[in-house]
Each structure stands twice: as C-alpha cells, then as structure tokens.
Amino acid sequence: MxxxxxxxxxxxxxxxxxxxxxxxxxxxxxxxxxxxxxxxxxxxxxxxxxxxxxxxxxxxxxxxxxxxxxxxxxxxxxxxxxxxxxxxxxxxxxxxxxxxxxxxxxxxxxxxxQSVIGLWVRNDFNQIISSYSDLDSYLVGVGKHYSYGQSFEDNKNRFRRAEFVLEGEGFRLLVEGRIDVFIGDQAVGEYFLARHKDWRERVYFMETPMLDxxxxxxxxxxxxxxxxxxxxxxxxxxxxxxxxx
Incomplete structure (x- = not known):
C-alpha cells in the first residue's frame, strides 16, 4: 500500500x-x-x-x-x-x-x-542522547513544517536539521547515511518498517527524556x-x- x-x-x-x-x-x-x-x-x-x-x-x-x-x-x-x-x-x-x-x-x-516520540537511529549508533545539547554534533532529520512540541521549537536552532516530507524519506536518509538520526513517532515508524523489512534490520528506536x-x-x-x-x-x-x- x-x-x-x-x-x-x-x-x-x-x-x-x-x-x-x-x-x-x-x-x-x-x-x-x-x-x-x-x-x-x-x-x-x-x-x-x-x-x-x-x-x-x-x-x-x-x-x-x-x-x-x-x-x-x-x-x-x-x-x-x-x-x-x-x-x-x-x-x-x-x-x-x-x-x-x-x-x-x-x-x-x-x-x-499517547504518542511516543523519540529518535530513529542506525544500529551502529551507540551514543546516549539525554538532552538537546547532545545533538549538537549530529545532522538531525525532522519533518518539514512538523512540530514535535514546544520544547523542540525552543531548542531546534541548537542543532543542524535536514527536513523531509514524504513517508519513509526519513528512513531512507538514515539508512543511506545522509542524516545521523531523525525524530519520529514510534508506532508510525514501526508501521512503515513492517512494510520495508530490509530497513527494519538496520535501524532502531531510541527513547529520550526530551522527546517523550x-x-x-x-x-x-x-x-x-x-x-x-x-x-x-x-x-x-x-x-x-x-x-x-
């Protein structure tokens, strides 16, 4: 579909x-x-x-x-x-x-x-992300014109962002190594990955305190x-x- x-x-x-x-x-x-x-x-x-x-x-x-x-x-x-x-x-x-x-x-x-919001990362990502300042050295994928909460809005200029629009584009950018992480809803991501199992084996979802x-x-x-x-x-x-x- x-x-x-x-x-x-x-x-x-x-x-x-x-x-x-x-x-x-x-x-x-x-x-x-x-x-x-x-x-x-x-x-x-x-x-x-x-x-x-x-x-x-x-x-x-x-x-x-x-x-x-x-x-x-x-x-x-x-x-x-x-x-x-x-x-x-x-x-x-x-x-x-x-x-x-x-x-x-x-x-x-x-x-x-509730919607569970967090970071989608590649399997080789082994850093602990507990605050927005921890994202300073990463290129973060975010949905274009999409807000993840007031805290995100207040902190989004503290790190580099790459915007995506279409469903699954965030995963493609992540798997290809063009971004380091991207912010997303866990259930929505799991739904997409169930239909793209080749990507499912290469990424995982990370919950963080600032994206809850x-x-x-x-x-x-x-x-x-x-x-x-x-x-x-x-x-x-x-x-x-x-x-x-």
Whole structure:
C-alpha cells in the first residue's frame, strides 16, 4: 500500500502536558445531534484504508459508543480538515497534540491516549542522547513544517536539521547515511518498517527524556458555537469509559 505524506504543515504539532483542555461546560448538545469526526490518514493511529481499524480510531469510537453515541466518521486530507472540516457545525477531529499555535484557535479535550516520540537511529549508533545539547554534533532529520512540541521549537536552532516530507524519506536518509538520526513517532515508524523489512534490520528506536510522550486529543474550532458542548460531551464519555477499564 502506498502511504501518504506523513508530515505536512497542517498535521500534528507536538507539545506536552494537558494544559488547554476545555473546562467542564454547562452547555449540552441535543441527544439527537450526531457529531461528525473528520480526520486524515496517519497510520497506524488513523487508517483511511481500514476505516475503523486505526489504533486511535477504535478507541475514539469505543468511547462514544459506550455512551450510546454513534458518531459519523469522515476522512479527508489533513489540509481540508483544518481549512474546511473543523469550521462546520458539529464537526470535530482527533489525533491532535497540544500546541501553543493551535491552541489559539481550537479547544482540546482531555487526552485520550499517547504518542511516543523519540529518535530513529542506525544500529551502529551507540551514543546516549539525554538532552538537546547532545545533538549538537549530529545532522538531525525532522519533518518539514512538523512540530514535535514546544520544547523542540525552543531548542531546534541548537542543532543542524535536514527536513523531509514524504513517508519513509526519513528512513531512507538514515539508512543511506545522509542524516545521523531523525525524530519520529514510534508506532508510525514501526508501521512503515513492517512494510520495508530490509530497513527494519538496520535501524532502531531510541527513547529520550526530551522527546517523550504526547497526549492525543479531540479538538474543535473556537469559532464553532457548539464546540465546548461537544467536547464536554466527549470528556464525560471518556471519563466514564476510563473508569470501566
């Protein structure tokens, strides 16, 4: 299966913590109002080819269904999700991580699950990376227009960066020795490597303290008058679902 570009400017902007989740609201959406969840392709978290089989998609649907809600699920390009989808009434999106820039225009739910972010390196890489200063002597691959959290944004000018756009390009640059490491999501990388086993034997994933876990959230636009009510509905369903697990 041909994978779509992983890192586009409108895709997930990584940050850490749960600050910014919408507060409990006294507003309610009608029991007959069905939320529409509009998302792009981000396997294995969200998989357009297998509509309800993405890891995060399954969890989101289970949360809603546990509350007796059957949301509509619609796929589009991530660009359309941002520029058009979230502007429509009763439309939300999931798989997003808190980011200062996005938080200006969106409300966030409580975190649903986590994305594990770290370094992909070649098998011959034997250095310990525990801070951004440890990357000073390396050429680091990063997704073009892709943010890995506010800490990354604050420190990215401390080391040399090589940008890539297409899915798998980071692995190609790494295997060819054109970059020393690249920053990425562990599950997304494992999904890609399962389909490129010749590269699987030549690289491994390294967790680091400065690139850790980022919460994945439901979001909706602040310009949408029903946004807070929908997120409050989702947060209540999420809390009840988590108590049952």
């Amino acid at each position: 041909s994978l779509k570009p992983l890192v586009l400017w409108w895709l997930v902007f990584f940050s850490f913590g749960t600050v910014g989740a919408v507060e409990a609201s006294t507003e309610h959406v009608s029991a007959t109002t069905v939320p529409t969840l509009v998302v792009g392709h981000w396997p294995p978290h969200i998989n357009q080819a297998k509509t309800e089989e993405g890891l995060l998609t399954r969890e989101i649907l289970a949360i809603y269904r546990s509350a007796g809600i059957e949301p509509r699920l619609r796929y589009d390009s991530w660009r359309q999700v941002v520029t058009e989808g979230l502007k429509k009434p009763h439309h939300l999106s999931f798989g997003w991580v808190l980011n200062n820039q996005r938080q200006q225009g969106w409300y966030y739910s409580e975190p649903v699950s 876990r980022a919460g994945l959230h439901m979001v909706c636009s602040k310009s949408n008058p029903d946004c807070k009510a929908h997120l409050s509905q989702f947060n209540r369903a999420l809390q009840a679902y988590q108590r049952e697990q």
